[in-house]
Amino acid sequence: MRAVIYTRVSSDPNNLGRSVDEQEADCRAVCQREGWQVVRVFSDNDRSASRYAKKERPQYQALRAYLEGGKADVLVMWEGSRAQRDLEAYLSLRNLCARDGIGYSYSGKLYDLTRTDDRFTTGLDALLAEREADVTRDRVMRAVRANAAAGKPHGRLLYGYRRVYGDTGQYVAQVIHEEHAEVIREAARRVASGExxxxxxxxxxRRGIPTPRGGEKGWSLSQIGRMVQNPGYIGKRVYLGKIVGDADWPPLLDAETYAVCRSILTDPRRKTQRDTAVRHLLSGPALCDVCDSRLRVQKNRTHYGYVCAERFCVSVKTTVLEQFVVAVLMGRLSRPDALDLLAPPEDRGAVERAREEVKQKRARLTEWYAAAARDEITPTGLAAIERTLLAEIDDAEQRAEHIEVPPLVRNLVGPAVEQRWERLTIGQRREVVSLLLELRVGKTYRGARSLDPARLGNSRWRGDSQTWAERGLV
Structure with a gap:
């Protein structure tokens, strides 16, 4: 009989199981005893066979193709779980072997999968193998949740840190890698300033700063955005994409800078074109009051104008609109009560209440994780509690991350605002406009020679329920 051998081993850093070479030697001994000719060996190293596996098993797929091609009479394995720890995968392989009359051998025994008793025996072994994989995963996930609750790191090292290990290899601490941390701090400062x-x-x-994982592609705008919004950099432990408590490593960003970055990068109302080549203040922040499309700059004979990008509903000279908007901004930011206008006391109180709610709910979740680690609650029960609390925490965090007055705006407020405005880049000025204004431009009338302020009547300050027209500003 023509025999084909399949060997597999999962990750086994402590060498507790049989290596693929040892499995092959045992299988060859069985073949020699039975008088079978070994025609091919397939081997997957460091590959899981459970339904939770994230990596493909290329040699297993090649084995199936080899069997389907009628090139072997018997499949030989060290034990049944080498082929799979997933009942569905077992059934597929069993049907293949039964259909084509291929013997199924493991643990030194040969099974005929056309026979009822042999299908029952191998099926029971496959079910037990799947259960063992599930139990192992539950144990691992409990450890992961316990580590998360304790704030300990897990998995890939967070860029900006390094880990310290003891003499026996046990984890001791995660500390700041100052050279890498400065890259993160610089990026966060620049994002918070509106760049x-x-x-x-x-x-x-351009400066040749290596990316966190190396490679030749270099930094991208999405990579910068993800980095400055990572809660790990303010000392928070994340589990399944949610903050579950304080981490046991020190923060390298201050909470305000982090919150400003998130506010800038996640606010859907301020999703504008962020091109470093932009030259115009309002191409993006300004909207057509007729069709809601953004205004873009287009040359109109002797001058440039902001025009509706979709239907050309409105048009206004760039310099005229910009001068008017800047004058309104400067007037608001130069007022003595500018900060109170931008962040009313009741808003600040709501933010503080949301932050306290986040703190309390995280503490409750930590208690439930600890109870699960002591086996006082089932994994199913914990999952239900976790799902509810994480949703509530996420909602409270969104309310808590509201930035009353971002530093970019706060630094403009007060006397001599015009001089500080002039020192900003065009990108930073656009950010200020986006942070403070919902600018809408209406239609003009035939023969108009100047900007009628009434065309901006449906504009409003962000967070204000009343329009400029209702406020009597235009």
Whole structure:
């Protein structure tokens, strides 16, 4: 009989199981005893066979193709779980062997999968193998949740840190890697000041700063955005994409800078074109009051104008609109009560209440994780509690991350605001406009020679329920 051998081993850093070479030697001994000719050996190293596996098993797929091609009479394995720890995968392989009359051998025994008793025996072994995989995963996930509750790191090292291990290899601490941390701090400062992520990425690549994982592609704007929004950098432990408590490593960003970055990068109302080559203040922040499309700049004979990008509903000279908007901004930011206008006391109180709610709910979740680690609650029960609390925490965090007055705006407020405005880049000025205004431009009338302020009547300050027209500003 023509025999084909399949060997597999999962990750086994402590060498507790049989290596693929040892499995092959045992299988060859069985073949020699039975008088079978070994025609091919397939081997997958460091590959799981459970239904939770994240990596493909290329040699297992090649084995199936080999069997389907009628090139072997018997499949030989060290034990049944080498082929799979997934009942569905077992059934597929069993049907293949039964259909084509291929013997199924493991643990030194040969099974005929056309026979009822042999199908029952091998099926029971496959079911037990799947259960063992599930139990192992439950044990691992309990450990992961316990580590998360304790704030300990897990998995890939977070860029900006390094880990310290003891003499026996046990984890001791995660500490700041100062050289890498400065890259993160610089990126966060620049994002918080209103600089586009694309501009920062291009600058990092020009300076030859290596990316967190190396490689030749260099920094990208999305990479910068993800980095400055990572809660790990303010000392928070994340589990399944959610913050579950304080981490046991020190923060390398201050909470305000982090919150400003998130506010800038996640606010859907301020999703504008963030191109470093932009030259116009309002191409993006300004909207057509007729069709809601954004205004873009287009040359109109002797001058440039902002026009509706979709239907050309409105048009206004760039310099005229910009001068008017800047004058309104400067007037608001120069007022003595500017900060109170931008962040009313009741808003600040709501933010503080949301932050306290986040703190309390995280503490409750930590208690449930600890109870699960002591086996006082089932994994199913914990999953239900976790799902509810994480949703509530996520909602409270969104309310808590509201930034009353971002530093970019706060630094403009007060006397001499015009001089500080002039020192900003065009990107930062656009950010200020996006942070403070919902600018809408209406239609003009035939023969108009100047900007009628009434065309901006449906504009409003962000967070204000009343329009400029209702406020009597235009």
């Amino acid at each position: 586009p992520c694309r501009s920062i990425a291009l600058d990092f690549n």
